[in-house]
Amino acid sequence: MERVARGDQDAFATLYGAIAGPVLGIVVKVLRDRAQSEEVAQEVLIEVWRQAPRYRPDKGAVMTWVLTIAHRRAVDRVRSAQAATARERNTASREHARPYDEVSEQVETRLEGEQVRRCVRGLTELQRQAVSLAYYGGLTYREVAETLNTPLPTVKTRLRDGLIRLRDCMGVTA
Secondary structure, three states: OHHHHOOOHHHHHHHHHHHHHHHHHHHHHHHOOHHHHHHHHHHHHHHHHHHHHHOOHHHOOHHHHHHHHHHHHHHHHHHHHHHHHHHHHHHHHHHHHOOOOHHHHHHHHHHHHHHHHHHHHOOOHHHHHHHHHHHHOOOOHHHHHHHHOOOHHHHHHHHHHHHHHHHHHHOOOO
């Protein structure tokens, strides 16, 4: 390890032969994905080469030091993947949770309702009765005529005139 710390590539090749298998083994146990494990194992081996001067023999065996690095790097990869998945899930839920602004929609609906009520109040009493029975009561023109005891053509005229006044009051273009 001292020779590796001084940059001896032959010493690293020997170390590599001894640690590559166990490094890959521990990383695969954590990640459970062969392709990702190979990538992380390669990162660990590069880190061992770069960090060799930091190794302290009095703190533990070389293999323990290397496998600790491998385990930590694999756990970091798992955490990173979990965080990315959580971010994507949160972003997706925020985008799909409210496809429109609920408050604006409620305000607009309330204002439209108030405008309809105001416009209906602007109809004559006869028009208001016919429109209310037909559109709010769900009656057919014939049923409105029977309910009001009024000839069918008169009911049709009242409804037509009432709807024209409502359209004009609401500002709807024909």
